[in-house]
Amino acid sequence: MESLPRIDFVELHDLDRTPAVLRTLHTESIVTIYRLTDAARAYSVPLSIALREGASHRIVDLCAGSGGPVPLIQRKLHREGIHTQVTLTDLVPNVRAFQRVQAAHRRRLPNCCSVDYVSSSVDATDCTVEGTRTIYGAFHHFPPALASRMLQNAVDTRSPMVVVDTKRSFLYVLLFPFLITLAVLLSAPFQRNPLSRYLLRLALTYLVPVLPFMMFFDSVVSFLRMYGRAELRRMVDGLAGTETFTWKIGVVPGFTGAQYLIGIPRD
Known part of the structure; x- marks a missing residue:
């Protein structure tokens, strides 16, 4: 499938007309799927590689949605003796979700590492927050021009960059x-939400199955939008000053098919 052109279509939860609460339910479901799968193990590998090669342990997670997999990855790395400080950011930050992630982290790791967040909008293509930038499961949302701009901004600010998505x-x-749709159907009753949103989730999952349809549709579109390794290579080769970074592109072995792009500034 690497030889096929990338199809840049629109996912339902990206549409401006999609209600904010439905977008929140969608991103919360994605976080639940991260917890139910082996994503933290596979997704931690590229970040671990970057940290071993000198990237800052201050992690700036871009497009964090409702928290994303980075807090899970942080705990996975902590068990391996790698300690990080995570800052969650998003263009439209879900501050309540970030606060819940922060509180859960304090219960699990009260004396080590940290999770904080930026409550104002952070543009992934023009980021000014210092640290190693990560973007998990969201890079394919950016068309080539914006994806290149995100990487160029990392090069211009000499910020290590870790991009992880699924291979095409x-x-x-x-x-x-x-x-993914099956996971949404099975997990809905067990998701912890305020009562009003919990009831809305159940209604939109079982009575009027808007959420399962949205997850199925967006999943199909997502996998068609994924960048191939050759496309990522052409993208980094076209960056101004790309020679000042060391780039690695690969796939973590395993079920998740986690594909990564790592950029580390050279001394």
């Missing part, structure tokens, strides 16, 4: 949307 594969297009 027929298997994932055909299989993963069904698994």
Whole structure:
């Protein structure tokens, strides 16, 4: 599937007309799926590589949604003796979700590492927050011009960059949307939300299955929008000053098909 052109279509939760509460339910479901799968193990590998090669342990997570997988990754790295400080950011920050993530972190790791957040809008293509930038499961949302601008901003500010998405594969297009939708259907009763949103989640999952349809549709589109490794290579080769960074592109072995792009400033 690497040889096929990337299809840049629109996901439903990206539409301006999508209600904010539905977008929140969507991103919260994604966080739940991260917890139910082996994503933290696979997704921690590229960040671990970057940290071993000199990237800052201050992590600036871009497009963090409702918290994303980075807090899970932080705990995984902590168990391996790697300690980090995480700052969650987003263009439209879900401050309440960030606060819940922060509180949960304090209960689990009260004396080590940290999680904080930026409550104002942070543009991933023009970021000024210092640290190692990560973007998990969201890079494909950016068309090539904006994706290149994000990487160029990292180069211009000499900020290490870790991009993790799923590799583009027929298997994932055909299989993963069904698994993701099944996870949404099974996990809805167990998600902890304020009562009003919990009831709304149940209604939009079982009575009028808007959320499962949205997850299925967006999953199919997501896998078609993923960048291939050759496309990522062309993207970094076209950056001004790309020779001042060391770039690595690869795939973590395993079920998740986690594909990564790592950029580390050279001394």
